[in-house]
Amino acid sequence: xxxxxxxxxxxxxxxxxxxxxxxxxxxxxxxxxxxxxxxxxxxxxxxxxxxxxxxxxxxxxxxxxxxxxxxxxxxxxxxxxxxxxxxxxxxxxxxxxxxxxxxxxxxxxxxxxxxxxxxxxxxxxxxxxxxxxxxxxxxxxxxxxxxxxxxxxxxxxxxxxxxxxxxxxxxxxxxxxxxxxxxx
Numbered sequence: 001x002x003x004x005x006x007x008x009x010x011x012x013x014x015x016x017x018x019x020x021x022x023x024x025x026x027x028x029x030x031x032x033x034x035x036x037x038x039x040x041x042x043x044x045x046x047x048x049x050x051x052x053x054x055x056x057x058x059x060x061x062x063x064x065x066x067x068x069x070x071x072x073x074x075x076x077x078x079x080x081x082x083x084x085x086x087x088x089x090x091x092x093x094x095x096x097x098x099x100x101x102x103x104x105x106x107x108x109x110x111x112x113x114x115x116x117x118x119x120x121x122x123x124x125x126x127x128x129x130x131x132x133x134x135x136x137x138x139x140x141x142x143x144x145x146x147x148x149x150x151x152x153x154x155x156x157x158x159x160x161x162x163x164x165x166x167x168x169x170x171x172x173x174x175x176x177x178x179x180x181x182x183x184x
Contacts, residue, residue, distance in 0.1 A: 096124060125139055136163050
């Protein structure tokens with residue numbers, strides 16, 4: 001019994017030491033553009049390793065939405081068909097966000113958030129999960145952050161090194177109901 005207790009104490013101690021010694025993830029410097037450095041990486045980024053239907057919920061209380069005409073906005077309605085998005089993963093930290101079968105989310109060189117028809121370099125985002133579990137999306141090409149204001153409008157031209165609540169999102173699994181609310 002004492003031997004078993006000692007084993008568990010050491011295991012817990014090792015787990016705590018390993019967990020605490022891991023560095024807190026930070027955003028890569030803006031001048032590091034993995035997607036553009038190597039030809040092999042660019043080829044790799046054409047085909048996602050997985051796709052997932054999601055809702056992107058901002059810490060400001062809005063769901064990121066992309067309308068059929070390409071307009072990007074925030075809504076409180078998580079059941080809205082425009083809020084049903086797809087995240088494509090390219091390795092561990094690189095993502096593309098899109099309306100399924102339609103528009104890709106992008107941030108241009110001036111910091112304007114817009115929708116693109118094709119997956120270009122402007123549509124690639126670096127995803128970093130902070131210590132509280134919120135995701136931060138920095139455009140890989142331009143360095144601008146995806147963010148909402150308190151009123152639900154997209155924040156333009158945000159490059160702050162101190163990430164505030166406006167640039168934090170939760171990735172929630174989406175089970176599309178065809179745009180109709182399901183009865184409880």
